[in-house]
Every structure is written in C-alpha cells, then in structure tokens.
Amino acid sequence: MGRNRLVTVLKIAKQTLPRSLRGKLRQVVEKVLDGEGVKEPATINIVLCDDPTIRELNKRFLNHDYPTDVLSFPLSEGSSASETEQGLVGEIIISVETAERNAKRFRQTLESELLRLAIHGTLHLLGYDDATYSQRRAMRRKERQYLRSVGFAE
16 A cells, blocks of 8 residues: 555645544545555545635636536646556545535535545546446445545445
8 A cells, every 4th residue: 555656635725624534535435445456656646625716617628617526637747557657646625515415415424425435536547438228336335435434434
C-alpha cells in the first residue's frame, strides 16, 4: 500500500468538516487502488468544493449547466494507468454541498457520503463507467465493498 503514490486533499469548501476526514479520504483511495490491483505510481488530488465551483467545472468540461456530486478528470497521457510511465494521474472534485443533500436524502452521514464519492471518482479514474444500468450496479457494488473496508456500512 502507498508505493509511489501521492493522494492530496484540498478543501476549498466553506463547510466545517471532521479533522480526520482528509486521512480517511486518502485511506479509502489507497484501498481502491490496492483492491483494483494498481501497481503503477499514482498521483490523485481530491478537491472538496462548493456547488458554484463544481457547476462551473461541469459546465466548462461536460457542457452540463448544473452542480453535480463528483467529477473525475484523468490527467495521465495514456487512456489508463498501465499505458503511461507516470502511472495514474487525476483529480477528483467533490461538492460538499451536494454531498450534504445526498447524505440526508439517502440517510447517510456526510462523512460516509464523501468517502463514497471519493471511491466513485477513483473508480472513474481507473476506467469504470456508469452510463448503463449494469455499469452503475457494478460501481455501486464496488463502492459498498470499499466503504465496508474502511468501517462504513450502507
């Protein structure tokens, strides 16, 4: 675990978040990378932001003019981690405001929802997609698996 990996968490959201959250976000991303067999180096930035910020990014890069919960941007030159010397490089942008609404809606804690979104974003960086029903189901199974691995159950 942790070989040639750098996972950073940047908070630009105004919300007060638990101090332990950064470590847990790093831990869950490491669990996903290990669980998915990533042996290459990895550099992942997680940015916790607000709805206006994620809405602007969603509009600029995906042409969707609304806030969303999570966006993933692979920054590696190859299309997957195994195709580039630098390994997996990417950013995961999470809206804390949308995560708060989702947590209430699905009766989860904010911490659990933020961890789930970090897992979801990491899976996207690894090439998982959720465009179809079966793909969404597969990703949800993985999300639950990795949430359990860090002590959260849904």
